[in-house]
Amino acid sequence: MATIKVEDLYEIEPKLKINEEVRPKTCVVCGDNTKSYHYETPSCYGCKTFFRRAVVGNKIYVCANNGKCVITKDTRCICRSCRLKKCYEVGMNPHAVGVMTLMKKKRMLQNSGIKQEITDIIEEKPSTSCIIMPMLKTNYDDYRQCVNEILYIEGKHEYLRHSNFCPYDEELSLLGSLYKKTSFADADKYHLVHVWPRIDIFSMAKMSGYRLAEVGLKSWFFVDLLLSIDYLKTLDVFQKLPIKDQFYLSLDVTITIAHISRNYYSFLMGSEIVIHPDGTYPFIHRENLMGIETILRAGKVKSVRQLNPDRIHFCLMKAIAAFTSTSLNISQESHMMIEKGKIKYAKILLHYLQEKHGVKEGASKFADSLSLISEFVTLTKKYSNVYHSFRHCLDKTRSEQKLPCELRDCNSKFCEKC
Structure with a gap:
C-alpha cells in the first residue's frame, strides 16, 4: 500500500540535484546528521518538520528555563521554545514554508486511489516548554x-x-x-x-x-x-x-x-x-x-x-x-x-x-x-x-x-x- 506522508502535503521547496561535495553533513539546529537543506538552512528531517509545524500552526512556546536550553540531537525534544528559537537563529526562513490549498490536497489523495496513511515522524516526548498564546497571524x-x-x-x-x-x-x-x-x-x-x-x-x-x-x-x-x-x-x-x-x-x-x-x-x-x-x-x-x-x-x-x-x-x-x-x-x-x-x-x-x-x-x-x-x-x-x-x-x-x-x-x- 502506498503511503502519503504529511510533508508531501506541504512541501513546496524545489527538489534540486546537489553535488555530493557541497551537501551539508550536519544539522545546524541540533547537530544530527543530514544531507539536505530545508527552508534555506542545512537541517535534519526532524528539525525541518518541527519548524514547518510551528510555522503552519502559528505556534509560540515559552521556555521554563529562561531560554537557556542547549539544543542537541539528544535534547532537542525537551524544549520546543529553545528549539524553535534556534531554528530562527540559524536562518530558517518561515516564508519558505508553504501550505497547499485544500483542493490540491484532495486531488493528491484521490489520485493515489487509496485511503490516506499519514506517517508522523515528529517526536512525541514531553516538552518542558508550554504554549502561551498563538502567534499573531504569521509567526x-x-x-x-x-x-x-x-x-x-x-x-x-x-x-x-x-x-x-x-x-x-x-x-x-x-x-x-x-x-x-x-x-x-x-x-x-x-x-x-x-x-x-x-x-x-x-x-x-x-x-x-x-x-x-x-x-x-x-x-x-x-x-x-x-x-x-x-x-x-x-x-x-x-x-x-x-x-x-x-x-x-x-x-x-x-x-x-x-x-x-x-x-x-x-x-x-x-x-x-x-x-x-x-x-x-x-x-x-x-x-x-x-x-x-x-x-x-x-x-x-x-x-x-x-x-x-x-x-x-x-x-x-x-x-x-x-x-x-x-x-x-x-x-x-x-x-x-x-x-x-x-x-x-x-x-x-x-x-x-x-x-x-x-x-x-x-x-x-x-x-x-x-x-x-x-x-x-x-x-x-x-x-x-x-x-x-x-x-x-x-x-x-x-x-x-x-x-x-x-x-x-x-x-x-x-x-x-x-
Missing part, C-alpha cells in the same frame, strides 16, 4: 512589526521632548489639536538641545507660556499633553475611530499617557521625582507644597523603578494605557475597537515578558504592569484633575490654556462647530 512578523512601530513612534515622542520644539497656544482646543497635523511628522525640523537656557526660577514663574517659548523653554504640562495627543493620533485603532469618539477617548486618556511618559523618562534620568529634560520639575518655584502637590511632584517614579521596564516594556504599557478608557460617551462600536486594540498590546506584552523572564516571572511582571497603569489612571483622576481645578478656582487671575482646561474637565462636550 513573528506581525509581532515584530507592531513592536517596531511603537518603538519608532516613541522615538519621535522622546526626540521632540528633548528638542527645541516649544509649542504654546492658549487658544488651542482639544478638537483643534485633533485636526492639526501631528508634530511627529515634522520632528526632523527640530534639533536636540544639549544646553538648556538657565533662568532664575522665580523669574520663570512670572513668565507666560509665550515668553518661555521665546527664550527656548517649554511649558512642560502643555507640551506633554500636546505630544500625548499626537501620540494617540499615530495609532491605527485611534485613526479608525470617528472624530467624536477620538475626542472622548483623548479626553479620557491623554493626561494618563503624559504621566506615564514623564515618569518613565524621569526614571531613566535617575531621578526620584518627576523631572523634565531641562532639569526643572513640577512646582519648582513653590517652597511650601500642599500634600497633593507633593504627590504630583513625586509621581510614580519609584514604582516605575521597582518595575524596571525596558523600552519595549514601557512602550507596550503606554499603548495599553492609550486604550484603557471607561468613557460612557464613546459609541459601542468604537468601544469594541478600543478594547480589541488594548487586548492586542496586552497579549504582546505578556508574550514579550514571558519570553524575557520565563513563564512565572513574566506573568508576575505583566500583572504588575497592569497594576501600575491603574495607578497612573488614579493619579490622573484623583489628583491631577482635582488639583488643577482647585488651583484655578483659587487664582482667577492666572492665564489658563484651553487644552489643559478641557482635558481635566471630565464633563467637556464634543462640539464640531466649536
Whole structure:
C-alpha cells in the first residue's frame, strides 16, 4: 500500500540535484546528521518538520528555563521554545514554508486511489516548554512589526521632548489639536538641545507660556499633553475611530499617557521625582507644597523603578494605557475597537515578558504592569484633575490654556462647530 506522508502535503521547496561535495553533513539546529537543506538552512528531517509545524500552526512556546536550553540531537525534544528559537537563529526562513490549498490536497489523495496513511515522524516526548498564546497571524512578523512601530513612534515622542520644539497656544482646543497635523511628522525640523537656557526660577514663574517659548523653554504640562495627543493620533485603532469618539477617548486618556511618559523618562534620568529634560520639575518655584502637590511632584517614579521596564516594556504599557478608557460617551462600536486594540498590546506584552523572564516571572511582571497603569489612571483622576481645578478656582487671575482646561474637565462636550 502506498503511503502519503504529511510533508508531501506541504512541501513546496524545489527538489534540486546537489553535488555530493557541497551537501551539508550536519544539522545546524541540533547537530544530527543530514544531507539536505530545508527552508534555506542545512537541517535534519526532524528539525525541518518541527519548524514547518510551528510555522503552519502559528505556534509560540515559552521556555521554563529562561531560554537557556542547549539544543542537541539528544535534547532537542525537551524544549520546543529553545528549539524553535534556534531554528530562527540559524536562518530558517518561515516564508519558505508553504501550505497547499485544500483542493490540491484532495486531488493528491484521490489520485493515489487509496485511503490516506499519514506517517508522523515528529517526536512525541514531553516538552518542558508550554504554549502561551498563538502567534499573531504569521509567526513573528506581525509581532515584530507592531513592536517596531511603537518603538519608532516613541522615538519621535522622546526626540521632540528633548528638542527645541516649544509649542504654546492658549487658544488651542482639544478638537483643534485633533485636526492639526501631528508634530511627529515634522520632528526632523527640530534639533536636540544639549544646553538648556538657565533662568532664575522665580523669574520663570512670572513668565507666560509665550515668553518661555521665546527664550527656548517649554511649558512642560502643555507640551506633554500636546505630544500625548499626537501620540494617540499615530495609532491605527485611534485613526479608525470617528472624530467624536477620538475626542472622548483623548479626553479620557491623554493626561494618563503624559504621566506615564514623564515618569518613565524621569526614571531613566535617575531621578526620584518627576523631572523634565531641562532639569526643572513640577512646582519648582513653590517652597511650601500642599500634600497633593507633593504627590504630583513625586509621581510614580519609584514604582516605575521597582518595575524596571525596558523600552519595549514601557512602550507596550503606554499603548495599553492609550486604550484603557471607561468613557460612557464613546459609541459601542468604537468601544469594541478600543478594547480589541488594548487586548492586542496586552497579549504582546505578556508574550514579550514571558519570553524575557520565563513563564512565572513574566506573568508576575505583566500583572504588575497592569497594576501600575491603574495607578497612573488614579493619579490622573484623583489628583491631577482635582488639583488643577482647585488651583484655578483659587487664582482667577492666572492665564489658563484651553487644552489643559478641557482635558481635566471630565464633563467637556464634543462640539464640531466649536
